[in-house]
Structure formats: structure tokens, C-alpha cells
Amino acid sequence: MIQIIINPRSGSGIRRGMLSELKAAIRARGWTCSEYVTTAPGDATRFAAALGDDLQSVVVWGGDGTVREVAAGLVGKPIPLLACPLGTENLLAKELRIPAQPQRLVDILVAGRVVDCDLGSVNGRSFMLIMGIGFDGEVVRRLASVRQGHITHLSYFWPIWRTFWEHDFPRMRIQVEGQEVFNDYGLAFVGNISRYAVGLRICRDAQFNDGLLDLVVFSCREQTALVLHAAWTLLRVHPLKGGVIYRRFKHCHIETDRPVPSQIDGDVGPNTPLDIRMETGKLRLLVPPSRGPNGLWPWRGDSIV
Numbered sequence: 045m046i047q048i049i050i051n052p053r054s055g056s057g058i059r060r061g062m063l064s065e066l067k068a069a070i071r072a073r074g075w076t077c078s079e080y081v082t083t084a085p086g087d088a089t090r091f092a093a094a095l096g097d098d099l100q101s102v103v104v105w106g107g108d109g110t111v112r113e114v115a116a117g118l119v120g121k122p123i124p125l126l127a128c129p130l131g132t133e134n135l136l137a138k139e140l141r142i143p144a145q146p147q148r149l150v151d152i153l154v155a156g157r158v159v160d161c162d163l164g165s166v167n168g169r170s171f172m173l174i175m176g177i178g179f180d181g182e183v184v185r186r187l188a189s190v191r192q193g194h195i196t197h198l199s200y201f202w203p204i205w206r207t208f209w210e211h212d213f214p215r216m217r218i219q220v221e222g223q224e225v226f227n228d229y230g231l232a233f234v235g236n237i238s239r240y241a242v243g244l245r246i247c248r249d250a251q252f253n254d255g256l257l258d259l260v261v262f263s264c265r266e267q268t269a270l271v272l273h274a275a276w277t278l279l280r281v282h283p284l285k286g287g288v289i290y291r292r293f294k295h296c297h298i299e300t301d302r303p304v305p306s307q308i309d310g311d312v313g314p315n316t317p318l319d320i321r322m323e324t325g326k327l328r329l330l331v332p333p334s335r336g337p338n339g340l341w342p343w344r345g346d347s348i349v
């Protein structure tokens with residue numbers, strides 16, 4: 045049986061027509077499917093954690109936040125997860141090149157490959173994509189305080205604009221594997237995948253299955269420096285620039301001169317101090333079949349089993 049977990053509050057809405065098409069296509073293959081609709085934060089994790097190991101796969105009909113919630117419940121289980129691009133950003137679905145068309149989603153259920161994905165944990169809470177500490181944590185916190193239902197990229201405009209002018213960059217002390225790597229004013233990101241919102245690739249070289257998390261710290265005390273960092277990041281040359289630290293790690297500790305907010309996979313995360321590490325359990329992900337040795341997938345010619 046295939047379990048569909050639906051978040052009706054995801055960025056692009058429930059898309060009932062496409063959902064019906066998906067269910068019909070699943071049944072046309074002779075499989076049964078069952079659906080569960082989330083009603084509150086935490087629902088998806090509890091539901092996924094209670095699923096039996098004999099399930100064929102779980103389809104997440106939602107955005108990155110829903111995938112993270114389901115992943116937290118599925119970690120360590122043998123059931124593979126298929127992430128559909130139904131949110132605002134869909135960073136994971138984009139990274140895995142998962143299409144939106146129901147028929148092609150079913151093709152992945154039939155012939156896709158299963159890969160192991162690392163998960164990170166921050167203060168005991170799991171994350172799978174990218175988290176930000178400082179500036180973008182504040183943007184997400186502001187957005188969450190006014191959010192009602194679906195969001196679009198435009199919903200971020202005023203929170204970003206106001207945070208840009210009002211943000212007071214914290215002094216951060218960052219330790220990687222017990223050694224101090226940064227002690228200055230700035231903002232930081234920790235990623236398991238390369239993609240960030242609106243096509244930026246902040247953790248440029250991150251891979252979700254290398255057993256390490258990527259840390260990027262931008263040294264920044266004022267707004268003009270942030271603009272410059274953003275420009276270099278757009279051009280994907282930021283790891284080569286002064287004032288930027290790029291490290292891979294298994295354990296990282298971040299303290300700040302006052303509690304600052306974080307965001308985890310686009311949702312409000314805990315305030316600093318933060319203890320960030322790799323989780324030992326892996327998540328099984330369904331991805332499209334390989335396009336052959338010279339195709340664009342998998343990434344950079346990595347062999348993924």
C-alpha cells in the first residue's frame with residue numbers, strides 16, 4: 045500500500061485535481077493507497093512514526109516543511125519517501141529533480157531508485173535541508189507571526205525588507221568539532237543540500253549523502269556587507285571570498301552574544317545557543333531513475349547506491 049500524507053496548508057495549496065489524478069494513476073497500477081490530511085504542526089511526524097514497516101512508500105503532498113515533519117517520523121525505517129513539489133520553494137524536490145506531474149510521480153514509485161539521505165539535528169530537532177541562524181531566522185520568525193494559510197515568494201517581501209533595515213547582526217562564536225572557527229559579527233547557514241530560496245546555492249557543495257553537514261558563515265556587521273555577500277552568493281563564488289567561512293562537519297556549536305532566532309527548513313527554529321550534529325539514522329528517499337553514466341543526474345557523477 046502507498047500512503048499519501050497531505051498538508052492542505054502547503055505553499056501552493058492542495059491542488060485537488062492533481063491529487064485525484066495521482067490517486068487514480070496509483071490505483072491503475074493495481075496498488076491501494078490511503079491518505080492522511082494533517083491539521084496541525086507535529087501531526088505528520090506522529091502519523092509517520094506510527095506507520096508499519098511493510099508499507100511500500102510514503103508520498104508527501106506538501107512542501108519542504110511537511111517533508112521535514114514526515115522525515116522526522118520515518119528516520120531509521122525502511123519505508124522510502126517521495127517528496128512532491130507542492131510548497132513554495134520545494135528545495136528537496138528540486139534537488140532530487142522530482143517533477144510535479146502525477147503520471148511521472150507514479151513512474152518514480154514504479155521504477156525510481158531508493159537513496160539514503162542524511163539528517164541533521166539541531167538541539168534535538170531534526171532537519172534535512174538547510175537552516176539559517178541570525179538574519180534569515182528573523183525573516184522566517186516575522187513571516188510566521190503574520191502568516192495565515194498559503195504563502196508565496198511575495199509573502200517574504202516585507203519581512204525581508206523590514207529585517208534588512210532593522211537587523212542588528214549578532215556576534216557569533218562558532219565551534220566545529222570542538223575547535224573555534226569564527227568569532228565575529230555575522231550570519232550563518234548549515235545545509236544538507238546546496239539549494240536555498242530563490243535559486244541561491246548557499247551551501248554550494250553540500251551533498252545529502254556524504255555523512256557531513258556544510259557550514260557557511262558570512263562575516264557581516266552592517267547592511268552593505270550583506271548586499272555584497274548576497275551578490276557573490278548569486279554568482280556562486282562566495283566560498284572563495286574574504287569574510288566567508290566554508291566548512292564540513294559532524295558536530296558544530298553556535299553561541300551568540302544574545303539569543304537570536306534560527307529557521308529550520310523554512311520554519312521557525314530554536315533560538316541560539318545551538319548544538320548541531322548529524323543524526324545516525326538515515327532517511328530513505330525515492331528519486332527518479334538514473335539517466336545513465338553521462339546524464340545530468342546523479343550530481344557531478346557521484347555514484348549513489
Ligand SMILES: [Mg+2]
Nearest residue numbers: 251252254256
Ligand atoms: Mg552532506
